[in-house]
Amino acid sequence: MDTAPASDRPGDQLRQDHPSYAEVQASAEFAELRGAHRSFAFPLTVAFVTWYLLYVLLSNYAGGFMSAKVVGNINVALVFGLAQFLTTFLIAWWYSRHAAAKLDPRAEAIKARMEGEA
């Protein structure tokens, strides 16, 4: 399946009859694709890192709050920790849904057009 030359210097990828990458990059379709990725992934990354740091900071400096009993021997600290698992699973699911709906079709379309023109 791999017929590209052994070297992988970037220049080797360019073929003569190929629309320039700069043209594709400047296109409205590509701007949409980039925007759909960045506007989703960047804020979400900031959010989950902050959420994790909040958990670490509370564990470090808010012992009283974290030790409060929820039910039986289960305290706030344990619930908070399990919530980190839950949010990780949910974010992974949410991103994959977003990617399938907003990223994959756009990426496919641009790729198909480039391959067609090449």
Place this chain on the structure above:
Amino acid sequence: MSTAGHLLAVESTSDNRPLIITLFTVFVLATLAITVWAGRQTKDANDFYAGGRQFSGFQNGLAISGDYMSAASFLGIAGAIALAGYDGFLYSIGFLVAWLVALLLVAEPLRNSGRYTMGDVLAYRMRQRPVRTAAGVSTIVVSIFYLLAQMAGAGVLVSLLLGITSEAGKILIVVLVGVVMILYVSIGGMKGTTWVQMVKAVLLIAGTLLITFLVLLKFNFNVSDLLGEAAKNSGLGKEFLEPGQKYGVNATSKLDFISLGIALVLGTAGLPHILIRFYTVPTAKAARKSVNWAIGIIGGFYLMTIALGFGAAALLNRDDIIASNKAGNTAAPLLAEEIGGGADSTGGAILLAVISAVAFATILAVVAGLTLASSSSFAHDLYANVIRKGQASQKEEISAARWATVGIGTVAVVLGVFARDLNVAGLVALAFAVAASANLPTILYSLFWKRFTTQGALWSIYGGLVSSVFLVLFSPVVSGKETSMFPDVDFHWFPLENPGLISIPLGFLLGWLGTMVSKEQPDPEKYAELEVRSLTGYGAH
């Protein structure tokens, strides 16, 4: 409740030796057979480095889990929970959350634009030779630190499980692990390594599920009762279930935990042996699927370690755990023995042997992944692209990779033998810190910052690498504490064990600064190429 003293536990371990050795041997022979089969199918560089790129998202998700869940997570986290309660659990969470960075920002663009190594993406739009050299150096340093911790740990752990006390026996085990790992990688390449990691992941999950089920059964699936018994039996009471036993001791240890947490979350997506796994699937979509599977598997696994760790605290005598291994690394195998019916019972012997074999498989799969990452980077980044300037044939490149495997494997064995009695567990956290400080900033800047230049990449990689290694050298990890690598000398002045708090921001800052002060103009055409390819998958290998 285990009333037998720790001596009994150790004795019974040596009674079980034939069974444990049999299981070890079966695993090694079976995986070597897979390796030989995979080796026959390894014909070109694509096969050797990327396993032919034909693994499915699920298969790769399993292999990623097998690559990532080291003995440090399996035995280390269970042991940390068994001894420090809640703080052990707290430690495990960073390892999971980290996967979101890989999922959202790194896995897909890397799969689309790279070929065999992390260096492919770092050097994509930069001057090849200096950046490839930096990427190769950083890959090899991160992998060797990680490898050293695993090798030394393997010697200690396997000796303990087999009841070996002689120095010659411990050395033999490190050498044996090294030889098997070299065979896996040099013969089977990425294909063989991937299968070994998949088999290991299945064994690890099955073993953990079994013990978790038996522990929960003992408490009628009432987690609150399990926690209560663990707290009571630990002798610490309610505090055992609250933050603070390990990381909350004083202001420095609290700061240290913040540093560790940041390093874990940002380091995973910069670990070369994880990154090269994304090349083994055909598309970026499959890479995304593999991370999703990995998140599910790894998350499920860490949830089970809660039962394992608190189960050990509830069912074993705390002094026995500490007597067997100070860090609690044998808590999980001892728990398996207890839950199977206790020492001297057949059930106990079988479960202990099974869990020991799982731990052994875990070590082998992880060291194989690390060796592959470093020898790939040596052959592809340093040999083929820097030394031979891209003129090496595929055959020469694969041959270089195989020899690099033997060379790096040998270095790891020698270091592992010397380090066998040193406390090197801290090196795993260091590997994460170096990955987060030296690799992640350059990966992110390369992919998302148009203006980024060669000088920025070099400052960031070398700055992150040197600062993190330098700080650790003068930290309590190396000297000045009872738990240090060299406890008898003291030349430490940096108070934290993990350098991430300083070195990660520094790596990002240097990448920015190096770019801003460089005279070189970034090449907009090359950035266009990288951005278009990384987002669309056009021209992907």
